[in-house]
Amino acid sequence: MTDRDEELLKALASAARAEDRASDPRWSARVHGALAQGELDALEALAQRSAEDREAWEASRPLDGEARARIADRILAGLQANGAERGAPVATAGGPAATAGEPAASAPHAETTDGPRAETTGDPRAETRDGPRSAASPQATPAGRVIPLAAAPGRGRWIAAAAVLAAAAAWVLVARLGPGRHQVGATGEPGALALLAAPASVPDYAVSIAGGEAGQRSANGGAVAPGIARLGPGSRLEIALRPATRVEGPVAVRAFLIAGDKALPWDVRAEVSAQGAARIAGDTEALFRGVPEGEWEIAIAIGRPEALPDRPAELADGPPGEGENPKAFRVLRLKVRLLPGAAPPPPAPPPQAP
Structure with missing residues (x-):
């Protein structure tokens, strides 16, 4: 994921935490259908104490797999569209991010690891020991340059999917508790939140x-x-x-x-x-x-x-x-x-x- 993708996902989670009741992780866990029976019973008892808690109980109805997949697809589509329109790096399912319109290039010195790492090349003291290096020298990498290493195939995709689903569940809870409050993205522009903000249709x-x-x-x-x-x-x-x-x-x-x-x-x-x-x-x-x-x-x-x-x-x-x-x-x-x-x-x- 790109920095912008992460920013938008963080904005989704932040919007959920801004709501008092939605900040309780048990409500989001119930939306996921991942709440233990004991905690589920405790929440149901809590819902009987006030109208606000009852509202939170109704709003946290579990999402089925189809609904989660649909929400995640809409968020990812919105993130990729926003990145493409601005020429920002676009996250792809098969590899590292690339600037819109350009093929993704493999990173130098890439190796398979368990997660993203960074390698620093160059020695800031090299000029004082051996004299200045030639610009054409293969070792003339600027001191302190950070070279991204490729992640294990598929791992980034699963991390992104998990983050999107978690943010989607938080957004659903906030949307149900406070409809119509979050119509724009983190930068004030229409983004993933705006895509999801449109009210669902109702039958005749x-x-x-x-x-x-x-x-x-x-x-x-x-x-x-x-x-x-x-x-x-x-x-x-x-x-x-x-x-x-x-x-x-x-x-x-x-x-x-x-x-x-x-x-x-x-x-x-x-x-x-x-x-x-x-x-x-x-x-x-x-x-x-x-x-x-x-x-x-x-x-x-x-x-x-x-x-x-x-x-x-x-x-x-x-x-x-x-x-x-x-x-x-x-x-x-x-x-x-x-x-x-x-x-x-x-x-x-x-x-x-x-």
Whole structure:
């Protein structure tokens, strides 16, 4: 590996250590699937103590072999691409690094060793004993020059792979605990971290609504089925969002209420299952407190937490799925009508002091 490759790998590990919970090596070991059963039991018990520890437990789900290989391939590809673009030495799988566009030359005095070593040639006192050497002399190597010796075939490749996998596991843990925080490489330029920072896609979702005086079901991105759920005083509403296939990784929900040119954040709590399904349920009075009566469209974005739109206008101004990375989240829409008295009015502002 080149110095730049090592710098980027160190940056990956440093980013992981910057997170308090991610700095515990047991979490990264669990991502690798290399945690002893006793330590695994201790971590599971720790996860019951606080929401933060529970989050770390969920974030450290073990990666399978395919996922580790995919992440490592993306990191190595990014490192080689960055090196090639800048003319920096590019690490190859079969031998020492070479400058991009030039063949790799064998190092002088190369020998097979158990690891990288350096040999110093030349004697700084030679000029005082024997006089200055000729520049053409085969022994005119500058004093103190460091000549790299070739490593044992294949050893550097395994060392690089192990380092990449360790850094990848640390990055995965940090990404799950704090999505979207590390978008650039160590030098401030897009690098291996930026390659991995793109949110993973999610499958299509279907939404169903139960409660009130009518039910409806809609496939992701399709037209809402005829009928509007009518919600009166004492009505109960339940909205279920189900993915077409199981979703691996974190999933979150963000919802908005839209009526004409008016759009409001819908502050509700969604229960999300380990398979990526979500459920919003409650009494009308609790779910729609302070929302005026009338017809409302409920727009629900579900997908990767870091990709969800955070402004109602991003949903109101375009069709479902519109956004910077539409596959990282899905938008589902349905309609309800709040009847008079269905939801309590917003609390009156406190009287102003005279």
